Amino acid sequence: MERFLFFTTSYCFRDPRRGNALPVKPVPGILHHNSPMPTIIRKIWDRHVLMERPDGLCLLYIDRHLVHEVTSPQAFEAMRQAGRKVRRPLSLMAVPDHNVPTSTDRLERIDDPDSRRQIEALRENAKEAGITLFDMDDIRQGIVHVTGPEHGLILPGITAVCGDSHTSTLGAFGAVAFGIGTSEVEHALATQTLWQTRPREMRITVGGATGFGVSAKDVILAIIAKIGAGGGTGYAIEYAGEAVRRMSMEERMTVCNMTIEAGGRFGMVAPDETTFSYLKGRPAAPGDALWESAVADWKTLPTDPDSGFDREESLDASRIEPQVTWGTSPEDALPVTGFVPDPENHPDPRVRERMERALRYMDLRPGTRLTDIRVDKVFIGSCTNARVEDLRLAAKVAQGKKVADGVTAMVVPGSGLVKSQAETEGLDRVFLEAGYQWRLPGCSMCLGMNPDRLKPGERCASTSNRNFEGRQGPGGRTHLMSPMMAAAAAITGRITDVREVV
Amino acid sequence: MIEKFDTLKAVAIPLDRGNVDTDAIIPARYLKTIKRTGLGAGLFHAWRFDENGKEVPGFALNVASYRSGRILVAWENFGCGSSREHAVWSLMDFGIRAVIAPSFGDIFYSNGLKNGLLPVRLASGEVRNLISHLQEVPGSEISVDLPAQTVTGPDGAVYEFEIGSFAKECLIKGLDEIALTLQLEEEISRYERDRKTKAPWLFLDL
Numbered sequence: 182m183e184r185f186l187f188f189t190t191s192y193c194f195r196d197p198r199r200g201n202a203l204p205v206k207p208v209p210g211i212l213h214h215n216s217p218m219p220t221i222i223r224k225i226w227d228r229h230v231l232m233e234r235p236d237g238l239c240l241l242y243i244d245r246h247l248v249h250e251v252t253s254p255q256a257f258e259a260m261r262q263a264g265r266k267v268r269r270p271l272s273l274m275a276v277p278d279h280n281v282p283t284s285t286d287r288l289e290r291i292d293d294p295d296s297r298r299q300i301e302a303l304r305e306n307a308k309e310a311g312i313t314l315f316d317m318d319d320i321r322q323g324i325v326h327v328t329g330p331e332h333g334l335i336l337p338g339i340t341a342v343c344g345d346s347h348t349s350t351l352g353a354f355g356a357v358a359f360g361i362g363t364s365e366v367e368h369a370l371a372t373q374t375l376w377q378t379r380p381r382e383m384r385i386t387v388g389g390a391t392g393f394g395v396s397a398k399d400v401i402l403a404i405i406a407k408i409g410a411g412g413g414t415g416y417a418i419e420y421a422g423e424a425v426r427r428m429s430m431e432e433r434m435t436v437c438n439m440t441i442e443a444g445g446r447f448g449m450v451a452p453d454e455t456t457f458s459y460l461k462g463r464p465a466a467p468g469d470a471l472w473e474s475a476v477a478d479w480k481t482l483p484t485d486p487d488s489g490f491d492r493e494e495s496l497d498a499s500r501i502e503p504q505v506t507w508g509t510s511p512e513d514a515l516p517v518t519g520f521v522p523d524p525e526n527h528p529d530p531r532v533r534e535r536m537e538r539a540l541r542y543m544d545l546r547p548g549t550r551l552t553d554i555r556v557d558k559v560f561i562g563s564c565t566n567a568r569v570e571d572l573r574l575a576a577k578v579a580q581g582k583k584v585a586d587g588v589t590a591m592v593v594p595g596s597g598l599v600k601s602q603a604e605t606e607g608l609d610r611v612f613l614e615a616g617y618q619w620r621l622p623g624c625s626m627c628l629g630m631n632p633d634r635l636k637p638g639e640r641c642a643s644t645s646n647r648n649f650e651g652r653q654g655p656g657g658r659t660h661l662m663s664p665m666m667a668a669a670a671a672i673t674g675r676i677t678d679v680r681e682v683v
Numbered sequence: 684m685i686e687k688f689d690t691l692k693a694v695a696i697p698l699d700r701g702n703v704d705t706d707a708i709i710p711a712r713y714l715k716t717i718k719r720t721g722l723g724a725g726l727f728h729a730w731r732f733d734e735n736g737k738e739v740p741g742f743a744l745n746v747a748s749y750r751s752g753r754i755l756v757a758w759e760n761f762g763c764g765s766s767r768e769h770a771v772w773s774l775m776d777f778g779i780r781a782v783i784a785p786s787f788g789d790i791f792y793s794n795g796l797k798n799g800l801l802p803v804r805l806a807s808g809e810v811r812n813l814i815s816h817l818q819e820v821p822g823s824e825i826s827v828d829l830p831a832q833t834v835t836g837p838d839g840a841v842y843e844f845e846i847g848s849f850a851k852e853c854l855i856k857g858l859d860e861i862a863l864t865l866q867l868e869e870e871i872s873r874y875e876r877d878r879k880t881k882a883p884w885l886f887l888d889l
Contacts, residue, residue, distance in 0.1 A: 336884070629710065649764060650707060652711075
């Protein structure tokens, strides 16, 4: 009874379906713009608000919940201990991805007992709760943010969560999709809702068209370099503009994926014909009977022309060059034609110190031409860049070339379906003939958790999303770049401007 | 599973770094556990220990005067990157109960609140004051008063901080948020029925 009172009398809720009886009082630090016309962010958010507290905290309904083996076992265990059930198991999908080896014998053996235990726990938890599982022997298995969209699970206008920060990927469909911790995984499993503060809203407009050798990865790296690794903190970001409109769904996913690398809570692209044609016919997308009404609804989502954002940023796509990171934060991206920066030139002593630390870790000297940096490994994969279009772009660069002596290069498709499609197109043969490894789907060398990782001191040209110290293995050094750029680095054994090798 | 938080007066550790990501707080190889406990061993592993497993002498957590520290003071964007709640669990397992910084990664901030690791946002200048005091007199104490929403530095300077009222209430009383939300079952079901008529394609079984 006491707890019931906690909700009904201690706090007043606003019920959006009963009208705005109680005005929402802005809380310091939580901005509320007062634009009369809602943005796509606000439209989707408001549709999902079950109730809103005076301090701006909203109880959001969660439409889709994706689960992987690393961040979920403690949530399922706590549910068991509390005697709670998964509220809507058929809104979930589970897939092992972080721990799975990418070697061909992985069904027979996973050497690491801890990894094996996590994968088994996921299997048991999914079975017990009645959740669909794409297990390791299922062609649909792959990186959670690749398999979810492939299956048509992510639709415009929905809320989607996963215990993984790169859930922002799924915003590409015009969805509110964000990463959560294990406690929130448990909350979402048990209640199908989450308590969330409203985000501030930012629009990033990318005008014009990208040039030759420039991809969606370069666009997002340039954005992060511009606004900084903490520039999006507290914000939801809508990516807009001509360059974004021209992007395929897979390219939009690459952009939204790295929203979190700018600190953004989630990123999204308004749905359009590109979105609808991607979704049509996918297993979990609305079928013929519901398709027209779904599309009609989705068309009401885009931001109205008179809507206001808390913040606006813009970039000119035609001025973006192929990007590469030199340091240990995704904001450390530069055009490949550039040089390792000199901390001495920075006015802020704290930034200087951070840069010096990054240079020491990366074993780089200021003024070095980026294209003079040699690499030991090339990794084409991850939830950022392991979809079939990424592999096509990389294969075009690798075609008829050889991986440089002393360089180990690997391609890890984002899912079994990506792998199969790539093999149908003969991309696997292109990579194998060039001297790459062609591996099984998983998170692989993105995060140093499974057998694919860097050795101390090794330097990697990587299509993944984080160049943090030790991210790809203790002491490993990561240079983030696009699949085309990584394939170019594989040929020469150093960071290379892809425009010079094709 | 939230641990109550009311007030805390403890030795504070200055971590003079910005953009401390959760991979640095707890590297991925320590995430292969199905438990929440014992993660303190991996906390800041690459910074605390060298490749031979020996402590790195200069690192703040290894400095004798900070050993009993229960409060961490760091720079902007603390806990950015991966959503791993293991970062919070490892800090708490090590004994840390509050982190003070100018800003936090949003997921880390939320994870902290859910567990009883209090994230405190202070202005950069205030953090600078705290860090320089802690470096000048290692082992000095800071007080964090959640009900009053204040931090008192070693020099007696008092700084106010903001926190959502629901989160504050949950922390002070140690409330089980899931149990509270489950009381809204009727509301949730009503919402679902309503959505099902408006957007039936969202309720196709996966």
